[in-house]
Amino acid sequence: MTDLAPSTVSRIKQVLRGQRIETASWAYGNSGTRFKVFAQPGVPRDPFEKVADAAQVHRFTGVAPSVAVHIPWDRVDDYGELARVAKDLGVAVGTVNANVFQDDDFKLGSVTHPDARVRAKAVAHLVECVDVMDATGSRDLKLWFSDGTNYPGQDDVRVRQDRLAEGLAVAYARLGGHQRLLLEYKLFEPAFYMTDVPDWGTAFVHCVALGERAAVVIDTGHHAPGTNIEFIVAMLVRAGRLGGFDFNSRFYADDDLMVGAADPFQLFRIMHEIVLAGLVGGDVAFMLDQCHNIEPKIAAVIRSVMNVQEATAKALLVDQAALRAAQDGGQVLEANAVLMDAYNSDVRPLLRELREDMGLDPDPIGAYKRSGYFERICTERADGAQAGWGA
Ligand code: RM4
Numbered sequence: 001m002t003d004l005a006p007s008t009v010s011r012i013k014q015v016l017r018g019q020r021i022e023t024a025s026w027a028y029g030n031s032g033t034r035f036k037v038f039a040q041p042g043v044p045r046d047p048f049e050k051v052a053d054a055a056q057v058h059r060f061t062g063v064a065p066s067v068a069v070h071i072p073w074d075r076v077d078d079y080g081e082l083a084r085v086a087k088d089l090g091v092a093v094g095t096v097n098a099n100v101f102q103d104d105d106f107k108l109g110s111v112t113h114p115d116a117r118v119r120a121k122a123v124a125h126l127v128e129c130v131d132v133m134d135a136t137g138s139r140d141l142k143l144w145f146s147d148g149t150n151y152p153g154q155d156d157v158r159v160r161q162d163r164l165a166e167g168l169a170v171a172y173a174r175l176g177g178h179q180r181l182l183l184e185y186k187l188f189e190p191a192f193y194m195t196d197v198p199d200w201g202t203a204f205v206h207c208v209a210l211g212e213r214a215a216v217v218i219d220t221g222h223h224a225p226g227t228n229i230e231f232i233v234a235m236l237v238r239a240g241r242l243g244g245f246d247f248n249s250r251f252y253a254d255d256d257l258m259v260g261a262a263d264p265f266q267l268f269r270i271m272h273e274i275v276l277a278g279l280v281g282g283d284v285a286f287m288l289d290q291c292h293n294i295e296p297k298i299a300a301v302i303r304s305v306m307n308v309q310e311a312t313a314k315a316l317l318v319d320q321a322a323l324r325a326a327q328d329g330g331q332v333l334e335a336n337a338v339l340m341d342a343y344n345s346d347v348r349p350l351l352r353e354l355r356e357d358m359g360l361d362p363d364p365i366g367a368y369k370r371s372g373y374f375e376r377i378c379t380e381r382a383d384g385a386q387a388g389w390g391a
């Protein structure tokens with residue numbers, strides 16, 4: 001980055017140094033499509049081993065100090081112990097994800113189910129997840145509901161919204177003063193006619209009704225093709241209700257591929273909104289929600305973290321003064337050029353330098369491969385049942 005003033009470079013590096021990206025425990029386990037789960041060697045057999053893998057990602061990137069868990073996939077007898085083990089490995093247990101989509105009882109919904117008994121069971125799980133947060137010291141409860149209907153007329157749309165609001169209110173009331181409820185939306189799947197939380201507007205309405213510590217999560221794979229996600233980012237930032245991201249990328253639907261792989265330009269545009277709002281390193285949670293079905297998992301998570309860093313660095317390169325001047329002057333082409341100049345810059349040398357400044361290897365994936373960790377887990381974890389997503 002020879003053409004940048006040293007003060008600009010150090011400002012950009014300072015922000016990148018403070019960036020935090022949370023990885024997901026389920027990314028380290030086996031996963032697949034509805035057609036086949038291809039098991040990989042060395043896959044963790046329990047939550048402790050997932051945390052150990054997450055610690056490797058942090059070790060080589062320096063910006064992934066926490067790992068999200070998913071209950072019951074990551075159920076352990078003693079969550080305090082899980083948090084202590086994580087801490088000893090250099091990471092923290094991060095966001096707690098509730099799972100009310102895999103019990104037989106939830107066929108027709110969880111918190112929106114027509115049967116009060118099933119609704120109570122779902123709400124009890126949400127509350128249980130806050131107990132887990134208390135034990136792990138986690139800040140965020142992340143809720144995604146598969147609830148919805150497959151056929152017109154199957155259930156009453158407004159009544160289901162009332163049930164949803166009631167269930168959310170119970171979970172929200174259980175939170176401690178420092179904890180947050182993050183509500184995630186998704187357009188469709190597994191429900192194919194109507195999803196109860198299909199879009200940011202619905203999630204936003206519920207969050208506002210709940211209170212200040214409820215905010216919306218944008219999973220980048222949960223929209224209709226062509227949706228302008230950065231617009232949603234801007235709207236939620238403006239309303240003070242952007243809770244976080246579940247990053248991944250997609251070509252078709254909820255593909256859960258590595259973030260920045262399918263559409264790095266979209267990731268840049270999202271990070272541009274984040275940089276404009278000064279939210280890198282703040283309270284917005286930047287999480288990865290991905291599945292590595294055919295590629296080696298730990299290296300893929302490292303790659304994903306690097307992709308987020310690259311998009312962020314490019315967004316930080318945008319010449320804000322020039323952009324504003326062009327915008328204010330109605331200079332369409334010039335404004336667009338400011339953005340494209342930043343996007344088309346090669347930020348990899350700057351990131352290599354940053355890693356060296358941080359005492360890290362400038363090449364995280366190479367360093368991970370050379371570390372021998374993968375060979376070690378392949379041997380150590382040869383026996384026993386590998387963790388999977390339980391689908
Ligand atoms: C859902 C949603 C949630 C994630 C699960 C595994 O589609 O994205 O965030 O916890 O998948």
Ligand code: MN
Pocket residue numbers: 144184219246289
């Ligand atoms: Mn998600």
